[in-house]
Amino acid sequence: MSVATAPEPVPAARHAPFQPPGIVGQLLRRPLALFGLVVILAIVVLAVTAPWIVPFDPNEQTFDGLTLEGSPLAPNARFWLGTDLLGRDLLSRLLYGARTSLLIGIAANGIAVAIGAFVGIVAGFFGGIVGAALMRFTDLMMAFPALLLAIVLAALFHPSLWIVVLVIAMVNWVQVARIIYTETRSLAQREFIEAERGLGAGNARILFRHVLPHLLSTVVVWGTLGISTTTLLEATLSYLGIGVQPPTPSWGNIIFENQTYFTSAPWLVFFPGLVIILLALSFNLVGDALRDILDPTQKGRH
Amino acid sequence: MAAYLLRRLIQAVLILLGVSIVTFLLLFLVPADPARQIAGRSATPAMVESIREQLGLNLPIYQQYWRYLSALLHGDLGRSYLQRTDVSTLVWARLPASLLLMAGGIVCELVLGLTMGLVAALRRNSRLDQGLMIASFVGVSAPQFVVGILLLYVFAVKLNWFPIGGYGSFSQLVLPSLTLGVLGAGWYSRMMRSAMLDVLRQDYIRTARAKGLARLRVIFRHAVPNAILPIVAMIGIDVGIFMSGIVVVESVYGWPGIGQLTWQAIQRVDIPIIMGVTLISACAIVLGNLLADLIAPMIDPRIKLR
Amino acid sequence: FEENIKQGGSMVVTYKDDVATLDPAIGYDWQNWSMIKSLFTRLMDYEPGTSKLTKDLADDYTVSPDGLVYTFKLHHGVKFTNGRELTADDVKYSLDRATNPKTQSPGASFFKSIKGYDDIAGGKADTLAGVSVVDPYTVKIELAHADATILQVLALNFASVVPKEEVEKAGADFGKHPVGSGAFKLSEWTLGQRIVFERNKDYFKAGVPKLDQVTFEVGQEPVVALLRMQRGEVDLPGDGIPPAKYMEVTKDPAYQGRILRTADLKTSYITMNTRMKPFDDVRVRKAVNMAINKDRIVRVINGRATPANQVLPPDMPGYDKDYKGYSYDPAKAKDLLKEAGLADGFETTIFTNNTDPNPRITQAIQQDLAAVGIKATIKALDQANVIAAGGEPDQAPMIWSGGMAWGADFPDPSDFYGPILSCASATKGGWNWSWYCNKDLDQQGLDADAMADPAKAEERYAKWKGIFDKVMDDAPWVPVFNDARISVHSPKIGGSDAQFLDLVHQPVNYDYIYATDVQ
Amino acid sequence: MSQMPATPVLSVRDLRTQVATPSGPRTVVDGLSFDLMPGETLCIAGESGSGKSMTALSLMRLLPEPMARVASGSAIFGGRDLMALPEEEMRKIRGDGIAMIFQEPMTSLNPVLTVGKQLTEAILAHRDVGAGEARKTAAEMLRKVRISDPERRLRQYPHELSGGMRQRVMIAMALVCGPKVLIADEPTTALDVTVQAQILGLIRDLQRDFGTSVILITHDMGVVAEMANRVMVMREGRVIENGPVAEIFHAPRQDYTRELLAAVPRLGAMTGREGPMRAGTVEPVAAGRTLTNPAPLVEVSDLTVRFDIKGGLLQRTVQRVHAVEGINFAIRPAETLALVGESGCGKSTTGRALMNLVPWQGDIRIAGRNTAGLTSQTMKPVRRDIQMIFQDPFASLDPRKTVGSLVGEPLAIHELASGREIREKVAWLFERVGLSPEQMSRHPHEFSGGQRQRICIARALSLSPKVIVADESVSALDVSVQARVLDLLQELQDELGISYLFISHDMAVVEQISHRVAVMYLGQIVEIGTRAQVFEDPRHPYTKRLISAVPIADPSRRREHFKQLEGEVPSPLWPAGSGPERVRLTDIGDGHAVALNA
Numbered sequence A: 001m002s003v004a005t006a007p008e009p010v011p012a013a014r015h016a017p018f019q020p021p022g023i024v025g026q027l028l029r030r031p032l033a034l035f036g037l038v039v040i041l042a043i044v045v046l047a048v049t050a051p052w053i054v055p056f057d058p059n060e061q062t063f064d065g066l067t068l069e070g071s072p073l074a075p076n077a078r079f080w081l082g083t084d085l086l087g088r089d090l091l092s093r094l095l096y097g098a099r100t101s102l103l104i105g106i107a108a109n110g111i112a113v114a115i116g117a118f119v120g121i122v123a124g125f126f127g128g129i130v131g132a133a134l135m136r137f138t139d140l141m142m143a144f145p146a147l148l149l150a151i152v153l154a155a156l157f158h159p160s161l162w163i164v165v166l167v168i169a170m171v172n173w174v175q176v177a178r179i180i181y182t183e184t185r186s187l188a189q190r191e192f193i194e195a196e197r198g199l200g201a202g203n204a205r206i207l208f209r210h211v212l213p214h215l216l217s218t219v220v221v222w223g224t225l226g227i228s229t230t231t232l233l234e235a236t237l238s239y240l241g242i243g244v245q246p247p248t249p250s251w252g253n254i255i256f257e258n259q260t261y262f263t264s265a266p267w268l269v270f271f272p273g274l275v276i277i278l279l280a281l282s283f284n285l286v287g288d289a290l291r292d293i294l295d296p297t298q299k300g301r302h
Numbered sequence B: 001m002a003a004y005l006l007r008r009l010i011q012a013v014l015i016l017l018g019v020s021i022v023t024f025l026l027l028f029l030v031p032a033d034p035a036r037q038i039a040g041r042s043a044t045p046a047m048v049e050s051i052r053e054q055l056g057l058n059l060p061i062y063q064q065y066w067r068y069l070s071a072l073l074h075g076d077l078g079r080s081y082l083q084r085t086d087v088s089t090l091v092w093a094r095l096p097a098s099l100l101l102m103a104g105g106i107v108c109e110l111v112l113g114l115t116m117g118l119v120a121a122l123r124r125n126s127r128l129d130q131g132l133m134i135a136s137f138v139g140v141s142a143p144q145f146v147v148g149i150l151l152l153y154v155f156a157v158k159l160n161w162f163p164i165g166g167y168g169s170f171s172q173l174v175l176p177s178l179t180l181g182v183l184g185a186g187w188y189s190r191m192m193r194s195a196m197l198d199v200l201r202q203d204y205i206r207t208a209r210a211k212g213l214a215r216l217r218v219i220f221r222h223a224v225p226n227a228i229l230p231i232v233a234m235i236g237i238d239v240g241i242f243m244s245g246i247v248v249v250e251s252v253y254g255w256p257g258i259g260q261l262t263w264q265a266i267q268r269v270d271i272p273i274i275m276g277v278t279l280i281s282a283c284a285i286v287l288g289n290l291l292a293d294l295i296a297p298m299i300d301p302r303i304k305l306r
Numbered sequence C: 001f002e003e004n005i006k007q008g009g010s011m012v013v014t015y016k017d018d019v020a021t022l023d024p025a026i027g028y029d030w031q032n033w034s035m036i037k038s039l040f041t042r043l044m045d046y047e048p049g050t051s052k053l054t055k056d057l058a059d060d061y062t063v064s065p066d067g068l069v070y071t072f073k074l075h076h077g078v079k080f081t082n083g084r085e086l087t088a089d090d091v092k093y094s095l096d097r098a099t100n101p102k103t104q105s106p107g108a109s110f111f112k113s114i115k116g117y118d119d120i121a122g123g124k125a126d127t128l129a130g131v132s133v134v135d136p137y138t139v140k141i142e143l144a145h146a147d148a149t150i151l152q153v154l155a156l157n158f159a160s161v162v163p164k165e166e167v168e169k170a171g172a173d174f175g176k177h178p179v180g181s182g183a184f185k186l187s188e189w190t191l192g193q194r195i196v197f198e199r200n201k202d203y204f205k206a207g208v209p210k211l212d213q214v215t216f217e218v219g220q221e222p223v224v225a226l227l228r229m230q231r232g233e234v235d236l237p238g239d240g241i242p243p244a245k246y247m248e249v250t251k252d253p254a255y256q257g258r259i260l261r262t263a264d265l266k267t268s269y270i271t272m273n274t275r276m277k278p279f280d281d282v283r284v285r286k287a288v289n290m291a292i293n294k295d296r297i298v299r300v301i302n303g304r305a306t307p308a309n310q311v312l313p314p315d316m317p318g319y320d321k322d323y324k325g326y327s328y329d330p331a332k333a334k335d336l337l338k339e340a341g342l343a344d345g346f347e348t349t350i351f352t353n354n355t356d357p358n359p360r361i362t363q364a365i366q367q368d369l370a371a372v373g374i375k376a377t378i379k380a381l382d383q384a385n386v387i388a389a390g391g392e393p394d395q396a397p398m399i400w401s402g403g404m405a406w407g408a409d410f411p412d413p414s415d416f417y418g419p420i421l422s423c424a425s426a427t428k429g430g431w432n433w434s435w436y437c438n439k440d441l442d443q444q445g446l447d448a449d450a451m452a453d454p455a456k457a458e459e460r461y462a463k464w465k466g467i468f469d470k471v472m473d474d475a476p477w478v479p480v481f482n483d484a485r486i487s488v489h490s491p492k493i494g495g496s497d498a499q500f501l502d503l504v505h506q507p508v509n510y511d512y513i514y515a516t517d518v519q
Numbered sequence D: 001m002s003q004m005p006a007t008p009v010l011s012v013r014d015l016r017t018q019v020a021t022p023s024g025p026r027t028v029v030d031g032l033s034f035d036l037m038p039g040e041t042l043c044i045a046g047e048s049g050s051g052k053s054m055t056a057l058s059l060m061r062l063l064p065e066p067m068a069r070v071a072s073g074s075a076i077f078g079g080r081d082l083m084a085l086p087e088e089e090m091r092k093i094r095g096d097g098i099a100m101i102f103q104e105p106m107t108s109l110n111p112v113l114t115v116g117k118q119l120t121e122a123i124l125a126h127r128d129v130g131a132g133e134a135r136k137t138a139a140e141m142l143r144k145v146r147i148s149d150p151e152r153r154l155r156q157y158p159h160e161l162s163g164g165m166r167q168r169v170m171i172a173m174a175l176v177c178g179p180k181v182l183i184a185d186e187p188t189t190a191l192d193v194t195v196q197a198q199i200l201g202l203i204r205d206l207q208r209d210f211g212t213s214v215i216l217i218t219h220d221m222g223v224v225a226e227m228a229n230r231v232m233v234m235r236e237g238r239v240i241e242n243g244p245v246a247e248i249f250h251a252p253r254q255d256y257t258r259e260l261l262a263a264v265p266r267l268g269a270m271t272g273r274e275g276p277m278r279a280g281t282v283e284p285v286a287a288g289r290t291l292t293n294p295a296p297l298v299e300v301s302d303l304t305v306r307f308d309i310k311g312g313l314l315q316r317t318v319q320r321v322h323a324v325e326g327i328n329f330a331i332r333p334a335e336t337l338a339l340v341g342e343s344g345c346g347k348s349t350t351g352r353a354l355m356n357l358v359p360w361q362g363d364i365r366i367a368g369r370n371t372a373g374l375t376s377q378t379m380k381p382v383r384r385d386i387q388m389i390f391q392d393p394f395a396s397l398d399p400r401k402t403v404g405s406l407v408g409e410p411l412a413i414h415e416l417a418s419g420r421e422i423r424e425k426v427a428w429l430f431e432r433v434g435l436s437p438e439q440m441s442r443h444p445h446e447f448s449g450g451q452r453q454r455i456c457i458a459r460a461l462s463l464s465p466k467v468i469v470a471d472e473s474v475s476a477l478d479v480s481v482q483a484r485v486l487d488l489l490q491e492l493q494d495e496l497g498i499s500y501l502f503i504s505h506d507m508a509v510v511e512q513i514s515h516r517v518a519v520m521y522l523g524q525i526v527e528i529g530t531r532a533q534v535f536e537d538p539r540h541p542y543t544k545r546l547i548s549a550v551p552i553a554d555p556s557r558r559r560e561h562f563k564q565l566e567g568e569v570p571s572p573l574w575p576a577g578s579g580p581e582r583v584r585l586t587d588i589g590d591g592h593a594v595a596l597n598a
């Protein structure tokens, strides 16, 4: 028949009739993700520009920052968010704290995701004795109560910014490894990987060309969602007094220093608590939206 | 089944062994010297040496570990350096409070999380749905110590609805459980929502409707049991998260559980307690996961244990 | 007036930290110190609310002229709460037990002037040769060398008398099942939650204690404890008024008359490691002393202390009222640094305990140091790790002692020298964190302590005064302030301020607190 | 056909259903009108996406809201307009007045509820009876749909039943309240032909017993011919032809219907022909390809593939899937060997073993090279000679890569070309399989099923292999698309002399394109021979059953009785240490070998 080699029309129902917008475009379409993006951006900008915009040196114990009896000042025209127990400007400390919290959030989580992805891929794709050993080690790490491990590690290696980063990374890579492992395993069993083998493709080619691109979305999603968990963990470590060392402000240690004042000087707990929640919330919102956008199972399921 | 159980138990023992080795090594590196802590500030060197001898601290690390392990096999978790009591006594005395708190936490997160998720899924894309999902995000994003301080301040100090901390009565359990459960409730409501939406799309839901079943029956008999499956698997993992959570929650509310014990031990570097609590927690986590795996086939007949 | 107070009633006391043990040979914590005092008796004690030594179990004692032999006559009819009478054998047994290394007592070394201590500490003997039973009501204690503080040492908790049979019955857990002959006896202990004391009806002092029952609740945040006190659930927040609540409470008229304040026998200070550069240079140490704005630091902690200028606290015998110390003078500090060749300042590290308010105080110190060009990094660790760092010769250039500070074990100046400033204590794992060692002063201290004759007490104190002035010339420390203890109690209980904040029965002398509702 | 009574049970007028798309509502059912008479079977036929399912769901008011809705029209049932009923009233009609069976037996039952619970609740929803009574009715109904041991089945979970049994449970569930109308949406598409035959027979029997009217939706013209009284052909949401079944098949009025029918391969249409026939045509393939070189290109002897299932304390092998059990065959150059059999009989596994993608035992020689024990490196040159087109074209294409790079990848892997050369070669391949080179930069999900199949073919062709394993390459496609793909395969064979191992469960397709046929059953070949030998003179009972189960797209050759099978499908799962009995093939002349002992 004459129709034999004529291309069939692409049925419209199988995919959207228009070219879908890019990831950023899709993010911008979602009001919650947009909100998150704006907040993150704002916090990043404020953190980066902190040295130029802070009204006070964050560590300066200003002379008039305490009452004569040594009480902190409530928010007022001079100190917009009030002062802390040492008479330092809370706003300036929060702005500088953003740098610490973001830095830890991004660096620690970046390391965690890198380690986790490496372990997960090696174990999931190559398997074998090394893979099995890695996964057993991951199981072992899963059995540690995360916070406890972090506390012990932090107490062990006298805390400093980078130690905190490393400690958090050491604790957080485990889940990432698990997830990447499962994903790699299921990918390795997908038919297109088998098809690639059938074509004669070697491990390296399959790994770099066909497995890694699929894991990218997971990595991106964990990269964002993990930042929020990391920020919270840093805050908790600081809250327990084993985080970043004073006087370097981080949002967690600001609360830690001031927590007992939650009845007499509530702003000292309220504002840092609020920004922590806001930042974690924003990363969660963006990460969640990214997951929706990048998740291949959501594709074609209009 | 029996073979499966046995294999899992052996695996669990191996994991615990690994945990004990790693913890032991880590704590061995802690600079604080137990003998000096025990001997006190005015101790003479001879006294310190004698205590060190008694505790076996002069032995090479592998021998110390071996001593610890053989004691462990007899159920002996060692003696606290500072409390001068068997660690097992201390832990057992405090475990009920922590278990109660965790049970409260699980109830809170399930009740809150599942209802929120269910309502959100059924009212998909409505204002209510959006509101609930934002609330769940806030729950996931709020550090437990902030939630704890906040709840304590509002409901106990200002409104006087609940006692300010303490342990013993039901009303004292409410706020700590809530604090512990908020995080999980946030996750679960999100999971429940998406699981419900997914299940509601399934063919068998259409079948149920095509049979002419009432809406509520379709939801609660056909959709919910399926949507709950992934969440059951999560509850095992929760044990680990709770083990971390109680350290914070118990210290905020003065709850006399192992969280406080741990925290005090860490601050004073009471190594046997830290070691014991880590092992017990690891045990709880491993058992929690095992339990979740054992329960899963009861809810989902397709899962087989091998 | 105490005799007029009726017995009866009860009170609830809270503490944040758990009570570790009530074994008198071992307990050495803030909360259990006076609990143990109320459960047990010793040969000597102090007059309630003062630092004046009195006889307790001992009806009388004699001292040999050379000051080496003490003979104590015991009170007749003193009973342990298990019903058995307390005899001289028990006293000997208790001292043997406290000094035996197997007991692992942190207070064993206090008894080192007793003859035979070295043998028992070294494991060569099982008993203290210097302690002997003359008859059931007479104990003789021989010293290896004259020691003016021995009577104070015998008033320490570690010298409490314990019944042998009960110790052996409880084994290692005597600390959880204490039996003594004190004003109270333990009736309930729920681990991690509650300890209940009941009045010891057989207590040998008539009319003491006042209360029938004392309940201790542990694991309670100070802020929470205070809030609960406002609700009438708690009578005495044992940790005192938390800094966060201080202003609120002191200003609240409702608390007027119930707020208690006293200076502690305690100095909080900064140590400088004299073996580490640049603190090996006395000019640098002096400069640091001048750089610290103590008034501001006191303000930061809401005036809950008084600035200090010397090692000893004001209520301690030997305190030098006329001593001026180093006054706050950053300009002069800079000059001194320049003299020492450090015109551009230097970098260093200051260790601190990580519990509030210590990191805060350290930050204030940090700012003061920065003002004279010293860039200090803070390391906030848990106390055990700070102590461990201080015990190494090359780890901690500076340590803020708050939170682990040297509180007096007994009100005598020697207690502020031997364990923290002497050459002997400048060893690995010791508490001489400034690693200060002045052989000459050590000898002077020994000489002073050999003046055991009570009549020479004033002369001895004067000698110590001189020693501490010399120490300050070498400036191994910056004495920053003397802590004030501030507390509050519910209207349901009463007692004199001195008893609520007993200097020796720290933190509270439970024996003399009474319930207002039974009066 | 007998005379129909005049009043229809269901009368649909001008039904219009729309779905929401990003670019506004799209009408997927457009002005549909028909009457359904009592006891009548109305077949709705048409290609994928023509709106068949949407029609059924609209009638049941089960459209996936809010994405889809009925925009206008009416459906009168029992004097009431279904489209205007309140939800609660409609609920009472569902299952009771009108019941429905869905396409997917595997997913249409709730996995966590027992069969009994799901059946009885259908009764309890409409009948005021006790639980015990409902259970009895349910068991009775299961017996009616010929499920053995109904009492036990009631306690089982869906996953413990085979696909055919599940579909029978679905039918039981639909009929348990004795509905007037049964809507069956592709009830057999997912099933094997033998099972399909049983299910269709069952529907017919039950319809006779209960007097139910049936709306049967299918894309399979064979099924239509077999079942329908009346046929409605749909295309793009519209009915384009509607009439009695004989009329549609023998005198179609619309070109589209004619094309549709022409594209359907008919079993038995090849009787008496020597070589294969080009799809969709009546011309036999030019006979030029008589086999000049009899030396086989692929030789398989005693091929065995087993999958271990581990268990127990030490994770030892406790059971084995004997997927392929000692099979022998050969493929000569330019020859098509078809491998037929039911789902799970080991066809794909055989293909995978040829590609060295599963561990196997035995002997495989491809173009003279023995592939036993080759590593992925040493296997590489062999892969230039043998390529495989996988069962599911979508799953075998990396969704994140452009199809151009996917097709060009083998060239890069084997370093046969680079850069521009690759692009030119790919463009040529695209044209060769009937795709336009402009589509090279698109992603797999942007293509239809038939196009994806072509992409896979192009990829397999890029290495110019001597043999291609084509695994169910056309079974997922609409007939017209299927015809075009088959045609392409044959054209390539004529042109390039490629051999095929053509794996399929569709006997009609196999008859049309193969030179030789091997019938597989439970991992073993039970009959092998030339197409004529196997189809015109089937000897093995299984072969006969397979052939007789195929519905024939000709209403005049309708089978009135289906042979009903009882019992469960045997499984290839054996405890470790034991295994199936090997069949022995006996040559009964001219290379026609049959297992006689099984």
Ligand SMILES: Nc1ncnc2c1ncn2[C@@H]1O[C@H](COP(=O)(O)OP(=O)(O)OP(=O)(O)O)[C@@H](O)[C@H]1O
Residues within 6 Å of the ligand: A013, A014, A302, D019, D020, D028, D046, D047, D048, D049, D050, D051, D052, D053, D054, D055, D064, D067, D068, D219
């Ligand atoms: N939920 C939905 N949302 C949007 N469009 C849909 C939806 N379901 C189906 N469609 C579209 O409606 C049209 C008709 O689909 P329908 O499912 O009725 O086809 P069909 O004839 O049953 O095809 P098949 O044989 O593949 O089952 C198709 O174009 C399809 O893409």
Ligand SMILES: Nc1ncnc2c1ncn2[C@@H]1O[C@H](COP(=O)(O)OP(=O)(O)OP(=O)(O)O)[C@@H](O)[C@H]1O
Residues within 6 Å of the ligand: D307, D321, D322, D323, D341, D342, D343, D344, D345, D346, D347, D348, D349, D350, D391, D505, D572
């Ligand atoms: N990796 C595997 N592990 C275990 N069993 C397997 C595996 N692959 C296939 N099987 C089993 O081997 C048997 C043969 O499978 P195969 O895929 O070859 O069947 P098929 O004839 O291609 O069926 P279909 O027509 O459904 O594609 C089946 O019972 C299948 O479940």
Ligand SMILES: [Mg+2]
Residues within 6 Å of the ligand: D052, D053, D054, D103, D185, D186
């Ligand atoms: Mg359909």
Ligand SMILES: [Mg+2]
Residues within 6 Å of the ligand: D347, D348, D349, D391, D471
């Ligand atoms: Mg197959």
Ligand code: NI
Residues within 6 Å of the ligand: D220, D475, D506
């Ligand atoms: Ni088919």
